[in-house]
Amino acid sequence: MSDRMNMTGRRAFLRLLLCFALLFLTLTSGSAFSQSGGELRFCLRSEPKTFDPLLVDDDSSLSIRYLTGGVLVRVNRHTQELEPELAESWKVSNDGKQITFKLRRGITFSDGSPFSSEDVAFTMQRLMDPALHSSTGDAFRSGSGAVTTKIIAPDQISITFPAPIAGLDRLFDQVAIMSAHSPNPKKEAAVLGPFMVAEYKAGSSVLLRRNPNYWKKDSQGRRLPYLDSIRLDVQSNRDVEMLRFKRGELDLINVIDSDYFDRLAASSPQLAHDAGASLDSDFMWFNQVPSAPIPEYKRAWFRSTSFRRAISQAINRDDLSRVVFNGHAQPAVGPVSPANKFWFNNKLKAEPYRPNAALQRLQADGFHLQNGTLFDKAGNAVEFSIVTNAGSKPRERMAVMVQEDLGKLGIKVNVVTLDFPSLIERISQKFNYEAAMLGFRNVDLDPNGQMNIWLSSAENHAWNPQQKSPETAWEAEIDRLMRAQASTADPKKRKESFDRVQEIVADQAPFIYLVNQNALSAVSSAVEGANPGILSPQTFWNAERMTLNASTRASR
Amino acid sequence: MNAARKLACVVVLALCAASLAANWLAPAGYARQFREAPSAPPSRQHLLGTDEVGRDRFARVLYGTRISLLLAPAAALLSTVLAALVGGLAGYLGGIWLRLARGFTDLFLSLPWLFLLIAVRALLPLNVSPLVSVLITFLILGLLGWAASARVLSTSADALRNSDFLLQARASGLHGTRLFLVHVLPNLKPVLYAQFWISIPVFILAEANLGILGLGVAEPLPSWGSLLRELEGLISFREEPWRLVPLLLLIVVMTSFQLLLSNEEVTV
Numbered sequence: 001m002s003d004r005m006n007m008t009g010r011r012a013f014l015r016l017l018l019c020f021a022l023l024f025l026t027l028t029s030g031s032a033f034s035q036s037g038g039e040l041r042f043c044l045r046s047e048p049k050t051f052d053p054l055l056v057d058d059d060s061s062l063s064i065r066y067l068t069g070g071v072l073v074r075v076n077r078h079t080q081e082l083e084p085e086l087a088e089s090w091k092v093s094n095d096g097k098q099i100t101f102k103l104r105r106g107i108t109f110s111d112g113s114p115f116s117s118e119d120v121a122f123t124m125q126r127l128m129d130p131a132l133h134s135s136t137g138d139a140f141r142s143g144s145g146a147v148t149t150k151i152i153a154p155d156q157i158s159i160t161f162p163a164p165i166a167g168l169d170r171l172f173d174q175v176a177i178m179s180a181h182s183p184n185p186k187k188e189a190a191v192l193g194p195f196m197v198a199e200y201k202a203g204s205s206v207l208l209r210r211n212p213n214y215w216k217k218d219s220q221g222r223r224l225p226y227l228d229s230i231r232l233d234v235q236s237n238r239d240v241e242m243l244r245f246k247r248g249e250l251d252l253i254n255v256i257d258s259d260y261f262d263r264l265a266a267s268s269p270q271l272a273h274d275a276g277a278s279l280d281s282d283f284m285w286f287n288q289v290p291s292a293p294i295p296e297y298k299r300a301w302f303r304s305t306s307f308r309r310a311i312s313q314a315i316n317r318d319d320l321s322r323v324v325f326n327g328h329a330q331p332a333v334g335p336v337s338p339a340n341k342f343w344f345n346n347k348l349k350a351e352p353y354r355p356n357a358a359l360q361r362l363q364a365d366g367f368h369l370q371n372g373t374l375f376d377k378a379g380n381a382v383e384f385s386i387v388t389n390a391g392s393k394p395r396e397r398m399a400v401m402v403q404e405d406l407g408k409l410g411i412k413v414n415v416v417t418l419d420f421p422s423l424i425e426r427i428s429q430k431f432n433y434e435a436a437m438l439g440f441r442n443v444d445l446d447p448n449g450q451m452n453i454w455l456s457s458a459e460n461h462a463w464n465p466q467q468k469s470p471e472t473a474w475e476a477e478i479d480r481l482m483r484a485q486a487s488t489a490d491p492k493k494r495k496e497s498f499d500r501v502q503e504i505v506a507d508q509a510p511f512i513y514l515v516n517q518n519a520l521s522a523v524s525s526a527v528e529g530a531n532p533g534i535l536s537p538q539t540f541w542n543a544e545r546m547t548l549n550a551s552t553r554a555s556r
Numbered sequence: 557m558n559a560a561r562k563l564a565c566v567v568v569l570a571l572c573a574a575s576l577a578a579n580w581l582a583p584a585g586y587a588r589q590f591r592e593a594p595s596a597p598p599s600r601q602h603l604l605g606t607d608e609v610g611r612d613r614f615a616r617v618l619y620g621t622r623i624s625l626l627l628a629p630a631a632a633l634l635s636t637v638l639a640a641l642v643g644g645l646a647g648y649l650g651g652i653w654l655r656l657a658r659g660f661t662d663l664f665l666s667l668p669w670l671f672l673l674i675a676v677r678a679l680l681p682l683n684v685s686p687l688v689s690v691l692i693t694f695l696i697l698g699l700l701g702w703a704a705s706a707r708v709l710s711t712s713a714d715a716l717r718n719s720d721f722l723l724q725a726r727a728s729g730l731h732g733t734r735l736f737l738v739h740v741l742p743n744l745k746p747v748l749y750a751q752f753w754i755s756i757p758v759f760i761l762a763e764a765n766l767g768i769l770g771l772g773v774a775e776p777l778p779s780w781g782s783l784l785r786e787l788e789g790l791i792s793f794r795e796e797p798w799r800l801v802p803l804l805l806l807i808v809v810m811t812s813f814q815l816l817l818s819n820e821e822v823t824v
Contacts, residue, residue: 404589404776
């Protein structure tokens with residue numbers, strides 16, 4: 001009897017042990033996935049200039065802010081839609097001056113302190129402090145007067161601006177919320193993002209570790225991020241970066257040139273990712289500044305719409321895309337890339353290559369071709385220089401191809417490459433140039449980010465900046481339309497205004513848009529969950545859901 | 557003349573001849589863009605393939621060699637003449653003139669002259685033809701590259717100043733310009749030759765450095781500097797070995813000049 005009881009007891013004990021073992025295995029297997037995603041490694045192209053999320057102004061610091069900062073709303077880099085993050089919901093007032101956020105409850109910073117509307121108020125007050133000189137804050141400066149915050153409840157806050165701000169909610173994608181208890185932000189500051197800075201070796205690397213208090217979970221309830229850490233090596237040499245990637249020392253290259261891309265695609269096609277046309281554009285323009293030290297007859301050419309349109313028609317953009325970028329670029333249409341799904345004006349098409357039409361247009365304007373050289377009405381041979389920055393091989397190649405294309409019309413083009421500071425001095429201070437070729441690295445989908453280019457009074461109105469009043473009727477019309485789109489919160493009205501701006505730019509060609517480069521990146525096969533896109537940061541925008549495969553985790 | 561020097565001489569002469577016959581050897585020209593065949597490998601039509609915008613690399617190498625091999629000696633001649641005037645005269649005059657000249661050359665040598673070249677290049681007028689731009693580039697090199705030679709020449713002239721034969725010439729009533737031209741300058745000739753030959757590879761490399769920075773000879777004119785830029789991004793030598801030809805050519809020419817310089821007649 002006692003033996004039977006002993007046997008039953010042993011069986012019960014064994015069953016209990018088995019249950020505990022199973023439970024232990026289940027728990028550990030779940031956490032094994034979520035808690036040991038491995039260490040992702042990639043390069044920053046330069047030293048991060050700051051760890052203060054509100055002072056970020058360079059690519060490296062932007063990358064760190066993206067990975068460590070918690071934001072109220074986030075633009076989904078894949079769908080380009082705005083999604084809730086720390087804010088459950090939000091509402092913009094009809095006049096576009098006020099936004100009210102309803103915050104998630106139960107969220108804590110990486111140091112364990114609770115997150116509340118007090119932190120949002122602190123962040124906004126610091127962001128809008130004129131003494132801080134925050135470029136992120138500049139986007140919120142809509143008019144004279146103070147920005148006020150009103151804490152309605154610990155999970156509700158409203159922020160009021162002195163004047164309407166178009167696309168107000170999307171601007172909060174760039175505002176990493178800071179802890180009101182960390183008034184002096186350093187690299188060790190408490191954060192709300194998926195990672196936090198664990199170690200910084202100046203000139204060498206930045207190590208980010210998983211934020212143990214990160215609020216987000218995946219669809220199966222597992223806490224994000226999967227990765228244990230991210231190591232960011234400071235490496236400006238792209239050859240070295242590519243070699244290290246090929247050796248397996250790096251897992252990602254966020255942006256790569258078309259030359260490197262093709263070589264990688266030839267050897268390992270599964271690692272090379274072409275996400276299609278990016279928001280970036282390359283373009284050229286003519287100097288139309290009245291006080292510029294250039295001959296009067298040349299200024300007359302450059303201020304002629306016919307001349308600019310003819311030059312635009314004489315450039316073979318398909319060849320530029322195919323030859324310079326090995327097909328990894330698209331002929332540009334205008335100031336907005338077709339990749340910008342909402343703001344691109346679908347009615348517009350890239351200027352086709354029509355050298356005969358270009359010549360006819362010039363002849364109608366009084367130019368004539370004689371012994372292979374184009375002359376204007378007064379008998380001046382058409383010759384001008386294009387300045388561009390030395391060191392940018394794609395741009396130098398484009399300039400050489402434009403030189404040949406325009407040579408077919410009898411126009412002599414001199415290509416001049418200058419070091420960047422000299423170039424900027426010429427085009428923005430001395431205006432001592434004839435034509436320039438540069439690129440625009442666009443990170444903002446909203447046209448408000450281009451106000452400093454299109455307003456005739458703006459400093460970056462490259463062809464004729466800082467005008468006291470618009471010198472042409474079409475510039476006055478662009479001014480009016482840009483201000484109109486900025487003063488309403490109605491997306492439809494804004495789109496109508498900005499569509500018209502794009503049409504005027506296509507008609508007048510103050511900028512001759514050349515190509516939109518494709519977003520090219522490289523992702524190692526060791527990385528799982530990567531989905532490279534066109535918006536910055538192209539490869540690691542979903543880093544919280546990325547992980548490394550088991551063999552790579554084991555080998556590191 | 558030993559065998560190595562003879563070979564070096566033949567190589568330099570052959571390259572000069574080939575570059576002068578570029579129009580005949582490479583009728584495609586250096587500027588024409590074969591856009592249907594960018595970055596093409598060597599073929600019967602393009603012996604060294606094409607560059608990134610489809611230009612015939614063989615033609616560009618020949619024309620680039622012509623520019624570098626003709627203009628580098630011209631720049632070397634200019635800098636040697638300047639060095640002779642500054643260094644030779646200061647050494648001959650001695651005293652405060654020598655100290656002033658040495659101070660000035662030391663100051664000139666202490667300047668970071670690659671940055672100085674970049675700064676001077678940026679100040680030049682923009683609307684100049686590629687041919688004028690290449691002349692300007694080598695003119696700048698010649699005008700800025702005299703200081704090292706001037707220092708050597710001033711030391712040599714200083715040594716000559718107190719020599720017995722000059723003392724005798726002075727005692728015979730010779731002085732001033734005639735003494736300098738008849739007695740000093742002929743005795744500085746070996747040093748001048750050496751400085752001239754040394755300067756040529758230095759200027760070729762300086763132009764190549766500017767070209768690598770994208771600040772050398774203007775497009776579409778080729779030079780060794782712009783041709784060497786093609787090596788940027790070349791990860792493996794086996795990948796496209798024909799792209800290494802400009803580099804090999806530069807090495808061959810530099811080595812040839814070094815072998816020619818070993819001539820005892822021009823070595824002091």
